[in-house]
Amino acid sequence: MSRDEHRLRRRLDGARKARNAESLAAQIEADIEAAELRVTRRRDAVPKISFPEELPVSQRKDEIAAAIRDHQVVIVAGETGSGKTTQLPKICLELGRGIRGQIGHTQPRRLAARTVADRIASELNTELGEAVGYKVRFTDHSGQDTLVKLMTDGILLAEIQTDRMLRQYDTLIIDEAHERSLNIDFILGYVKQLLPRRPDLKVIITSATIDPERFSKHFDDAPIVEVSGRTYRVEVRYRPIIDPDDPDADQDRDQTQAICDAVDELQHEGPGDILVFLSGEREIRDAADALSKQDLRNTEILPLYARLSSSDQHRVFQRHTGRRVVLATNVAETSLTVPGIKYVVDPGTARISRYSHRTKVQRLPIEPVSQASANQRKGRCGRTSDGICIRLYSEDDFDARPEFTDPEILRTNLASVILQMTSLGLGDIAAFPFVEPPDRRQVTDGVQLLQELGAFEMSDGKKLTETGRKLAQLPVDPRMARMVLEASRNGCVREVMIIAAALSIQDPRERPAEKQQAADEQHARFTDKTSDFLAYLNLWEYVTEQQKALSTNQFRRMCRNEYLNYLRIREWQDIFSQLRQLAKPLGITLNTDGPADPQRVHTSLIAGLLSHVGLKDPAKGDYLGARGARFSVFPGSALFKKQPRFVMSAELVETSRLWGRVNARIEPEWVEPLAGHVVKRNYSEPHWERKQGAVMALEKVTLYGVPLVADRRVNYGRIDPEVSRELFIRHALVEGDWETRHHFFRENRALLEEVEDLENRARRRDILVDDETLFEFYDQRVPADVVSARHFDSWWKKARHTEPDLLSFEKTMLINETAGGVREADYPDFWTQGSQTFKLTYQFEPGADADGVTVHVPLPVLNQVTPDGFDWQVPGLREELVTQLIKSLPKAIRRNFVPAPDHAKLVLSRVGPADGPLLHVVADELEALRGVVIPDDAWQLSAVPDHLKMTFRVVDVRGKKVSEGKDIDALKRDLSGQVRATISKAADSIEREGLTTPAFGELPKVFASKQRGHDVKAYPALVDEGGSVAVRLLDTPGQQEQSMWAGTRRMLRLNIPSPMKFITRNLGNSSKLVLNRNPHGSVAALLEDCVDCAVDKLVADNGGPRWDEAGFAVLLEKVRAGLNAGVLDVLTNVEKILRAANDVETRLADTRGPKDSLADIRAQLDGLVHKGFVTETGQDRLKHVVRYLRGIERRLEKLPTEPTRDIQRTGDIAWLRNEYQAALDALPPGTSSPALREIRWMIEELRVSFFAQTLGTAHPVSLKRVIKALDDAATSRN
Structure with missing residues (x-):
């Protein structure tokens, strides 16, 4: 052999x-x-050979034999029924072939291999398995003496791995080559390479009459022998669904209606079964429903498709009476011959499996069939008699269609072929002699899938990995093989093999169209809510258990009753057994320690399905899959109703849309470890993290575009060491954002802070060298492999011993050479006011609230701080401040002081803070220099930059900010309560409340204590609280003075009997009537005001308030003795005031005059007579108020005749009142000014001088005198 x-x-x-x-x-x-x-x-052993004369091939036997004898390759073309499949092996035997090697005869399907072997053995009168045998998956009925071996093309492919030269064969018959399956095309290519090395090998290729010339050309113009089939005439009728040439055609007619019409037409043509081709199960169901509603007598409607249960498939081939309408997919085109067909209805479409380059998934779109397929369909009705084929499309449509269907190699993923070719060392697939070379993109996709599975090196797509070599030894889909390999690592080989075997066959669960609900109820027992894969395991365990408990017939019956396909279950079990046997040489054994964890099972499955992972898109309701594909969970999946965030699908098939079939919920963390070689990792926002002491980044991990991880923090040092080192130096070393105890680092930061502080004080950014200079310093010294704090510590631990000063700064290197003229003394650290010293800080941050100099004022001493001196700023900013003040002047004044910086410098060379308030001193100096008077209101302080105005920051005892602002007086007002509360904590023994008798001991006029190095002062006083008196600590002497008078008055009133009865007895009726017309709201309130006024007069006459109990007792007796008389004296003046005020009111109501004048009179009257005016005015001034009121009467008398003069005087008064109010507003909080109080009455005397000169004044007065008094008051205040 x-x-x-x-x-x-x-x-x-x-x-x-x-x-x-x-x-x-x-x-x-x-x-x-x-x-x-x-x-x-x-x-x-060659049996006697005979050839049936009725077969067309027998008539061409000699011609075929001669061709085989004379040529190495022969193409035999003939229709089904010609006998080529059964007679060619016999011709070869007759030629002496099969002696020195077997005659290998391939078939596309296992069933065909068995039946053909049986038929040939029968014709040769020999037992099957002797001279003629067959070999299919799991079954080998052949031996060493077998002459003719029928087998599937897959078996021949598998044998190539162990018999590269195919030496066990001297002849090969490749049958049904026109189907152009992937296996057939690979075998034809392999054989073409092999023939020069096996000149003794004969090859016969059989084909239907579909493009045999292509095979001939492939094999160097091998001869073609055409054998006609036994066929009858077939009439073709074209019945387009919508005929464009028929104006009366129904435009709403669809395919289902067209099928019904065609069946109705054929019913009138005589008996015979009808075969209708449809593209899928749904279309079959629709057509069946429509046909069942028609009046089709003695007609049975049967479906036929691959997933149909075995019993329903067998019905098509059983004998019957009456007519049958068989509704079939293209499985009936070549794979199965339906008997008794006389009529065919061809809509001209089919689902054709196509691989999508874009989505990398196998699609099943509905497409028009080729001319060759249409003719195959037509040929189904000419087997036994003349037939009719109705095509539901036009003849022009037929003529425009492609002649042949694309071979499978042009429309499928080539991963399995590429893997086997690489394993066999057959070279580059692009150079392999395929009948039709596949598209380069398909080859690329196949390589990419193998890279995804880890079979090929990522860097060299043609080099097998160890995983790839193992995958090549498992004769299953590479995806399934990869699952099994991963399962061996995860200890779940048994479970994964069961699932992989299930995915290799049609689903063993049957779902007959008329019994769907019953089938679903039976199958629901196996459902797992999270995984369709686990449902296979549940089914396997159930079937295995039942098979052990039942006999074979009982088990078959159970399968039928529970809608399980017995043959598919046996096939499932056979594949599992074969997988187990094939895996043993690879060291893969089944786990025997109980069921495996579902996570491990799914992790193993993921290894083969990386490109079938999807992420739920809540907005669109579907899943984002690999490379932008979008798919949906198939409705039959257990996950359809409650869809998880991440899903894995066994396959992605495109029909009406892209569906994920057989799904499971997964977690992204299961995927990433398996997909490390194909995921893309994008890094964003690399940044230094102080806590980590390393450069971190946000990592986004995507698997073919599907996000697995978003914004995961990772150490960037291992990803980009160069960038990480730079960021480490810039942030940790240069910017100091690092927690470390290294001595050099601490000293360097201290030096930097010194220079930075000088910059903030001088408000310059050119003193400290820039960050690049510091970076270069470190960059030249720190090794290239130091990318984090940990790396640095490891290096510096050794380096510091040999070069301890390697990384130490010197102050001179930190200061720019161009930064001259800056003196630290001009920017002091502290400000002294009186006995207090306040910390100063500097901030150079334009726009910030505290930009410039900040004075830190402890809360307890806030009441002692005055604005004095702060207006001069620190020396380093003083010249800029005066310059800006000059620039703020109105243009008419400012132009006299140009250039402003020169004038500022000159002014400051002559004066300083000791000369008085800044504005007054500068105004005086500028006037002295240029003779230009600068009014106080000429300064536009709002135009002066904020950084030149000191910020006052009030801090608590811990140094924490309480409040801050530019106005110290406003802060004192706002925080007065907190100041008092703070001081009170230190003076608990002094403060008291609820006193009604003078038992307050001796009050000090000043309370002083030390708090955190500051002299805290407060001012005790009696405080009027209505029904009692309290002792409180107050902020200022002014507050103390005011409160002490009021508190003394209240204590005296509480301890002296009320004089009200005495007053009532001594008032006449006319007096009572006058007193009743008062602004207080009641006579009683007026009388209380009069008593308070009398008490104040008596206190003043007796030396003022007393600070001890003994002194207060003496004062109490003095006031008690003189109170009644004093009150009567007050009432006398008050009665006169109220009579005069009433007269003014009456005349004012009747007078017409300038509005400003009348408004001024009303304001004067309200200022003199109002609620509380008696005590406020004081007993000594009450008699003058009567004169002021009489002056108003005189003014009203003159107003009608002298309005112009009145208006002029009114203007003067208004100006004085505004100046007076401004002076009051300028007083610090809690202070009072006797000088200003006197000016208030000077203005009243001036009114008398202006409008009622004949009444005389209490003292000489004029406009000039009042102005001078205002100036003097301002000077004394400053």
Whole structure:
């Protein structure tokens, strides 16, 4: 035999070189004799051969035999029924083939291999398995003496791995080559390469009459022998669904209606079954429903498709009476021959599996079939008699269609082929002699899938990995094989093999169209809510248990009753057994320690399904899959109703849309470890993290565009060491954003802070060298592999011992050479006011609230701080401040002081803070320099930059900010309560409340204590609280003075009997009537005001308030003795005031005059007589108020005749009142000014001088005198 010949030649060649050549030669000679005996035995075993005369191929036997004898490759083309499949092996036997090797005869399907083998054996009168045998997956009915071996093309492919030269065969018959499956095209390509090395090998390729020339051309113009089939005439009728040439055609007619019309037409053509081709199960159901509603007598409607249950498929082939309408997919085109068909209805479409380059998934779109497929369909009705084929499309449509269907190699993923070719060392697929080379994109996609599975190196897509070598040894889909390999690592081989085997076959769960609900109820037991894969395991365990408990017939019956396909279950079990056997040599064994964890199972499955992972898109309701594909969970999945965030699908198939079939919920963290070689990792926002002491970044991990991880913080040092080192130096070393105890670092930061502080004080950014200078310093010294704090610490731990000053700054290197003229003394750290010293800080941040100099004022001493001196700023900013003040002047004044900086410098060379308030001093100096008077209101302080105005920051005892602002007086007002509360904590023994008798001991006029180095002062006083008196600490002497008078008055009133009865007895009726017309609201309130006024007069006459109990007792007796008389004296003046005020009111109501004048009179009257005016005015001034009121009367008398003069005087008064109010507003909080109080009454005297000169004044007065008094008051205040 050919195999023996090759083996023996090699042994002979080796024996010639061996030392024991003679003994080896003897052994070889014996083996040669044994081989010759085998050849003789095989020749003798050839049975008697005959050829049925009725077969067309028998009539061309001699021509075919001659072609085979004379050529290495022969193409035999003939329709089904010509006999080529059964007679060609017999012709080869008759030619002497099959003796020195077997006649290998391939079939596309297992069923065909078995039935053809059986038929040939029957014709040769030999037992199946002897001269004629067959081999299909899981079954081998052939032996060493078998002459003709039928097998599937997949079996021949598998044998190539162990018999590269195919020496067990001397002849190969590749049957049904026109189907152009992937296996057939690969075999044809392999054989073409093999033929030059096996000149003894004969190859016969059989095909339907579909493009046999292509095969001939592929094999160097091999001869073609055409054999006609036994066919009858077929009439073709074209019935387009919508006929464009028929104006009366129904435009709403659809395919289902067209099928019904065609069936109705064929019913009138005589008996015979009708075969209707449809593209899918749904279309079959729609057509069946429509046909069942028609009046089709004695007609049975049967579906036929691959997923149909076995029993329903068998019904199509059973004998029957009446007419049948078979609704079939293209499975009936070539794979199955339906008997009794006389009529065919061809809509011209089919679902054709196509691989999408874009989505990398296998699609099943509905497409128009090729002309060759249409003719195959037509041929189904011309087998036994003349037939009719109705095509539901036009003849022009038919003529425009492609002649042939694309071979499978042009429309499928080539991963399995590429893997096997690489494993066999067949070279680049692009150079492989396929009948039709695949698209380069398909090859690329196949390589990419193998890279995804880890079979190929990522860097070299043609180099097998160890995983790839193992995958090539498992004859299943590479995805399934990868799952099994991963399962061996995860200890779940059994579970994954069960699932992989299930995915390799049609679903064993049947779902008949008329019993869907019953089937669903039976199958629901196996459902797992989170995983369709686990449902296979549940089903497996159930089936295994039942199979053990039941007999074979009982088990078959159970399968039928529970809608399980018995044959598919057996196939499932056979595949599992084969997988187990094939995996053993690879060291893969089943786990026996109980069921595996579901997570491990799914993790193993993910290894083969990386590109079938999807992320839920809540907005669109579907899943984002690999490379932008969008798919939905198939409605039959257990996950359809409650869809998880991440899902894995066993397959993605496109029909009406892209569906994920057989799904499971997964977690992204299961995927990432398996997908490390194909995921894309994008890093964003690399940044230094102080706490981590490293450069971190946000990592986004995507698997073919599907986000697995978003914004995960990762150490960037291992990803980009160069960038990480730079960021470490810039942030940790240069910017100091680092928690470390290194001595050099601490000293360097201290030096930097010194220079930075000088910059803030001088408000310059050119003193400290820039960050690049500091970066270069470190960059030149720190090694390239230091990318984090940990790396630095490791390096510096050794380096510091040899070069301790390597990384230490010197102050001179930190200061720019151009930064001259800056003196630290001009920017002091502290400000002194009186006995208090306040910390100063500097901030150079334009726009910030505290930009410039900040004075830190402890809360307890806030009441002691005055604005004095702060207006002069620190020396370093003083010149800029005066310059800006000059620039703020109105243009008419400002132009006299140009250039402003020069004038500022000159002014400051002559004056300083000791000369008085800044504005007054500068105004005086500028006037002295240029003779230009600058009014106080000329300064536009709002135009002065904020950084030149000191910020006052009030801090608590811990140094924490309480409040801050530019106005110290406003802060004192706002925080007065907090100041008092703070001081009170330190003076609990002094403050008291609820006093009604003068038991307050002796009050100090000043309370002083030390708090955190500051002299805290407060001012005790009696405080009027209505029904009692309290002792409180107040902020200022002014507050103390006011409060002490009021508190003394209240204590005296509480301890002296009320004089009200005495007053009532001594008032006449006319007096009572006058007093009743008062602004207080009641006579009682007026009288209380009068008593308070009398008490104040008596206190003043007796030396003022007393600070001890003894002194207060003396004062109490003095006031008690003189109170009644004092009150009567007050009432006398008050009665006169109220009479005069009433007269003014009456005249004012009747007077017409300038509005400003009348408004001024009303304001004066309200200022003199109002609620509380008696005590406020004081007893000594009450008699003058009567004169002021009489002055108003005189003014009203003159107003009608002298309005112009009145208006002029009114203007003067208004100006004085505004100046007076401004002076009051300028007083610090809690202070009072006797001088200002006197000016208030000077203005009243001036009114008398202006409008009622004849009444006389209490003292000389004029406008000039009042102005001078205002100036004097301002000067004394400053």
